[in-house]
Amino acid sequence: MKFIKSAQRMGFSLDEIHHLLRLDEGMQCDAAAELAAQHLNDVRTRLQNLHRIEVTLANLLDQCRKGGKKVTCPLILALHTDEVETP
Numbered sequence: 001m002k003f004i005k006s007a008q009r010m011g012f013s014l015d016e017i018h019h020l021l022r023l024d025e026g027m028q029c030d031a032a033a034e035l036a037a038q039h040l041n042d043v044r045t046r047l048q049n050l051h052r053i054e055v056t057l058a059n060l061l062d063q064c065r066k067g068g069k070k071v072t073c074p075l076i077l078a079l080h081t082d083e084v085e086t087p
Contacts, residue, residue: 011043 007017063074
């Protein structure tokens with residue numbers, strides 16, 4: 001159970017954990033390293049996407065605060081026009 005919880009804290013999916021558990025039955029370090037490298041790549045991609053979302057939201061929020069009440073909300077307008085940068 002500790003193995004599963006530790007793997008979940010590292011962000012591995014249940015399918016990936018199942019695969020790792022099967023690899024644990026033998027000396028499969030190369031295969032485990034390959035799975036971990038792919039997972040690391042996925043984590044880095046998600047972090048980049050989250051950073052882009054953070055920047056976009058911060059910019060829109062800044063525009064909202066500067067715009068006052070007399071203009072259309074930049075955040076709502078961006079969502080309506082699909083001008084929000086998506087990952």
